[in-house]
Amino acid sequence: MTSSLLFASEGFGLNLNVFETNIINLAVVIFGLYKFLPNFLGGMLERRRSAILSDLKDAEDRLDEASTALSQAKEELSSAEQKATKIRNDGKTRAEAIRLETEKRTVEEMARIKQGAASDLNAEASRVTAQLRREAARLAIEKALATLPAKLDERAQTNFLNQSIKNMSKD
Template identity: 75%
Template structure:
């Protein structure tokens, strides 16, 4: 049956001529695809699946290694933070000890300076006191010698001078 007239007239129809439609060739190709394609595609898909599984296994191993490394790093970080805190507290204690020692030395130095000043002051006071006593004694002797000649005779003067010399020699 020839439906080519229907196509020519613009209608729709089926062409059932086996040689014109290439149905035999199409059947052979479809059969070949059905027969050989699953093995070919199956092999490719199988290799691809195995490669994906190997990649997944490798990724899981790297993830496990990374997790272990992360845990170790976190432990080390915690230890380092604890060590840093210990160092900070040791530094604070050391600084406080240095400050207290410095204050103690300052107080001791101030006490020493004050003691030295008091000693210098006492020595100066003793020196001035001694000088004032000598000056007072000298002035008293001069005044006595000045007034004595008018009040004493020659014998009393000689006795007084002798007694004064004896007193000076005794002191």
């Protein structure tokens, strides 16, 4: 064994015995790795590379779709905000128109009620006036009838009755 070690006395030696050092086995293993590993490992790396590229492509596609969806959602939000503002403004305008219409109807109804009250008051005043006239005429007639016999003698009463009958027959 000492013959196969070179420079063994210096601390580092090189063993040139092929069977002891297992160089042939190492050469066979290295050759096998060199021959078969690139195909096996290369195929695995290529498949992994393809999977990563496919995942990146899918991620980019999803990002594009998400960006498009985000843009569309922003447009829809803007449109919805515009519609909401328009609806709010239309509602305020409609509420103001309803309020004005209600006020107008209230004023008209109050005027109609006031007119009705004035009309009722005038009608009642006319009725009371007519009743007072009838009562005054009745009292005047009663007083005249009460005082007339004392003032008229027999001949004047006969003339008065004849005159009244003539006046009635002419009509």
